Amino acid sequence: MSSWYTQCDNNDVIITSRIRLARNLSGVPFGTRLTDEQKKQINERVREAICDSNTPYAKTLKYIDMNDVPENECYAMMERHIISPEFAQNKENKAILISDDESICVMIGEEDHIRIQVLHSGLDLHKAYDIAERIDTFLGEKLNFAFSEKLGYLTECPTNLGTGLRASVMLHLPLLESTREISAIADSVSKIGFTVRGIYGESSESQASLYQLSNQITLGISEKDALKNLEAITTQIIDKELSLRETARGVALEDKVCRAYGILKNARIISSKEMMNLVSMIKLGVGMGIINIDNTLPMRILIECQPNMLMRKYGSLDAHERDVKRAQTIRTLLE
């Protein structure tokens, strides 16, 4: 098992490509109006469809009842971007079907009955979509999704109506952030149906200069066109960030990057917030060739040193103990 964040590719701006398809079962109330019994029934129907099938999914996707997952591990899954914060916060009677490498995760009982998520490192939207679509087709044949000829897939929230597709890319934009151009970009893309969000999606803050760019429009546009448009805008934003990086090149930037590296390599106590800022700087430094370390390390540190990821490894820790373990983990990773 090797998660996305251990396979960060050479591209220094784009971190991940994510596809999410929202689906609901026909003849069953939407999420907010479900009884506990109905929730369990949905879990069981989806589990059966996958695990009792004669397809490779029966082997590659493992069913996990979220009631059996300790709260801590649940938040650690959120920190790895496998499940959404909303899903983690209220895991009762929810379930997932997840692949070994965690790149595929079917959430059962999120806002919609089913959310198929495929997460790949780097710019890989079409490949991720192909995988999601195959699972969608397979599940659709078995389960009878709520679908209207006129509107497309029916969803709990009207913003997902139609394709039920949310395609998003996570981007590292330290220069667009420090020059404050990111807000102007967020404004303009919102006018053409895209959103810029923080790293944990809706209403989350940006940390480590990481931003998620995703499509907003799910009605009246094909999935392929939505992906093509997202890719085109992503490429433009990447170009803008890279061009700002070249302008900023010089000893002042090198100083910032190298100081961040020096602190990460030596500190004995690091808060989560400081870690995010420092990792953002070294990620920039790796991308610009200012420091020469394994280019998967910044994202590994960023994910593996989140509070619940640390406690998953070292057991229960108070805030101070976490800051100490975080510093220790970072030193080990950077050695």
Add this chain to the structure above:
Amino acid sequence: MSSWYTQCDNNDVIITSRIRLARNLSGVPFGTRLTDEQKKQINERVREAICDSNTPYAKTLKYIDMNDVPENECYAMMERHIISPEFAQNKENKAILISDDESICVMIGEEDHIRIQVLHSGLDLHKAYDIAERIDTFLGEKLNFAFSEKLGYLTECPTNLGTGLRASVMLHLPLLESTREISAIADSVSKIGFTVRGIYGESSESQASLYQLSNQITLGISEKDALKNLEAITTQIIDKELSLRETARGVALEDKVCRAYGILKNARIISSKEMMNLVSMIKLGVGMGIINIDNTLPMRILIECQPNMLMRKYGSLDAHERDVKRAQTIRTLLE
């Protein structure tokens, strides 16, 4: 030639021991009332006494006319603690006699006609005094010093009257400083005839938690007793600092030390002020065994990265260029 700051001994609190004897020639006006011609005559008389003698001093002490020393090198000598700031600031018609390792420096034309200075690393007051006394005796035989049977040696400023001796130790007191106990100590020692000053003597500020402790009383006390008392107080202050260090031992202090080390090892731009603070932390870390580097390095960095010391090596530099060269020099020294 190997200066004091390259030979810092294992003791982690005491940096240097310094002896200074103030002497004036009989029958010649004191410093402030001297004409240029008289100043030159004094230089020549002292030079002759040493350089034309049949003693080892003729070989070991080199005469330097300060008019021949570029202003920059003059300030670099001050930064190495070889001459006083006052001497450096107005070097016209002044001269020195200096040993190869710069541990002996006879200043001619300071506040007093002659100031014999011996500077050793570590706690070495008696040995330093013996050397200064031998030069004093030799010069006294040749030059006829202004001396009163009742008062002792006559000096420009009454605070030096009597023995003309200023004995001082430079101490690294980061814990006494951070706990603010240093001001209480300065107050109490002043009541028993001692002074705590910044690193460049009178009215200079403390930098890098370095303080000079010296005797104030030169009348009615023998040289040996003055040294003995200074040594006793020094030992008490050292014990207090070391005991505070043990109390402070822990991950929070380690974090500060290691961060300072990480920044020094990696930064690309460092101001003189930041360097002083960081070096103070790593010096503390070396002393407490938190970081394991050559224990002479903190003082070498501190002295060799002073502004004029850098320009002595790399030629004229503006403030920004100095900050870059300083960072580079530190990285090289720490490698």
